Amino acid sequence: MSQHFNTLIIGAGFGGLGMAIRLRQKGETSLLVLEKSHAVGGCWRDNRYPGAACDVPSHLYSFSFEPNPDWSRRFAPQPEIEAYLRHCAEKYDLMRHIRFHCEVRSARFDEEKSLWEITIGENEQLTANILITATGQLNRPMIPAIKGVESFPGPAFHSAEWPDDLELKGKRVAVIGTGASAIQFVPEVAKQAAQLTLFQRSAAYVIPKADKAYSRLTLALLRRFPILQKLDRGRIWTTYETRVLGFTSLQWAMHFYHFLFRHHLNRAVKDADLRRKLTPDYPLGCKRILLSNDYFPALAQSNVTVECDGIDHITAEGIVTRDGTLHPADVIIYGTGFRATEFLSPIEITGRNGLSLNQAWKEGAEAYLGITVHGFPNLFMLYGPNTNLGHSSIIYMLESQIHYVLECLRTMQEKSLRSLEVRADIQASFNASLQTQIRNTVWEKGCTSWYKTESGKNTNNWPGFTFRYRANTREVNLNDYQ
DSSP states (O other), X not given: OOEEEEEEEEOOSHHHHHHHHHHHHTTOOSEEEEOSSSSSOTHHHHOOOTTOBOSSOTTTSSOTXXXXXXXXXXXXXXXXXXXXXXXXXXXXXXXXXXXXXXXXEEEEEETTTTEEXXXXXXXXXXXXXXXXXXXXXXXXXXXXXXXXXXXXXXXEEEGGGOOTTOOOTTOEEEEEOOSTTHHHHHHHHHHHOSEEEEEOSSOOOEEOOOOOBOOHHHHHHHHHOHHHHHHHHHHHHHHHHHTHHHHTTTGGGHHHHHHHHHHHHHHHOOOHHHHHHTSOSSOTXXXXXXXXXXXXXXXXXXXXXXEOSOEEEXXXXXXXXXXXXXXXXXXXXXXXXXXTTSTTTTOEEEOGGGOBHHHHTTTOOOOBTTTBOTTOTTEEESSOTTOBOSSSOHHHHHHHHHHHHHHXXXXXXXXXXXXXXXXXXXXXXXXXXXXXXXXXXXXXXXXXXXXXXXTSOBOSBOOSOHHHHHHHTSSOOGGGBO
8 A cells, every 4th residue: 555645745955845844834744755866955965076066145045934144155165055955954854754765757646536646666656645846957967979988988977976086186087068067167177187178069158256255254243143144135136136137128238247258258368269269159148157267267277178179979098079189088077967958857747637748748848837737736846847047046936936836735725625737728828928028038049058948949947037926926816727
């Protein structure tokens, strides 16, 4: 007989922990969090590469209900964020509700019983009235299919799978990719490697990171007067909120950030040919804008080479580019990002009438408010389609989603509803309006990015202010549901 829970959450990162904490505060005890790995933390547990850190200030990249006055820097490094999430799980007594090493294989909605049947491991069955997914958008590494990759005998790995015992001193290192992770670990690798060759498909816009360590006095004041951290959080949120205009209705405002990029590049890189290689050929903001103070200086070092010719194949000796040149390597590191548009994969989710989520999303993932999907009653997603941000903190969005899910559950309880499912016309109307707004953003200015599917549909970003999203998720309108 399968074990039953009222609420089951998949994932123990920021979303899953935040949801579980709020449910516990509402008195929910029939609760289980399934985590495929050995510990809480999500992407902040997995991405342990040298230099890993957040690009949103710490006071905003944390739960509003659990401020941390002890961040060492304005932009927290990975170990501190992972420790913060462990602290939250322990403080709010969540560990007894979490099962580790439990990867969900499938979930099927039983219409007759109005509950979800979840399969984990080999063939263990669980059931739940409510299923909440908090698997994130950046949890499945993307490694490109390059011919000959199996012939390379040395260490070859994605940055999210960084080996603990890796030794790079004196090695020839090849780095493939120039995304948000690469710009953080490349400077650290360059300090150790005898030679670093960076294979770049497209240049990134990198602007200075206004980072600094907090002084002892500042930390003492933050601990003594919690209101100071709240005020700083509000200041950061307000500042970042205005930046969305540069992506949407006031794209000319990006000229300022283009100046910052150009000035930053010119100061760090004196070689004109290298500056040319590092200058993007697409509008700023079309892809993720990156923050780093040491990336450009690292690329200007004598032991670093930037290679822009495409990769043809990999051999036992290294990487061969399309012009036939062999670039010797002892280690290959993939900084190639994640399968961000493959939401909830590889979990097989089946809703009403045998409808699979893959079928429902064959034209690209979509949901109402990024949270609920027609055909899948009692399924709620955190960090779902079109809820990613290019300008602010995803934690703010997650807290809006968590509030909305709680409101849905409260409404179901008050109205004695066995199930809640968004109407097809409501979901379609919402997403039609969303895609119309996206067409007028800088993300649609001709570049390819992890925001989009192969067909070109932007399934990841929210094209507006976060306060507008919060307003949309403040209350549940039962007319939106069946």
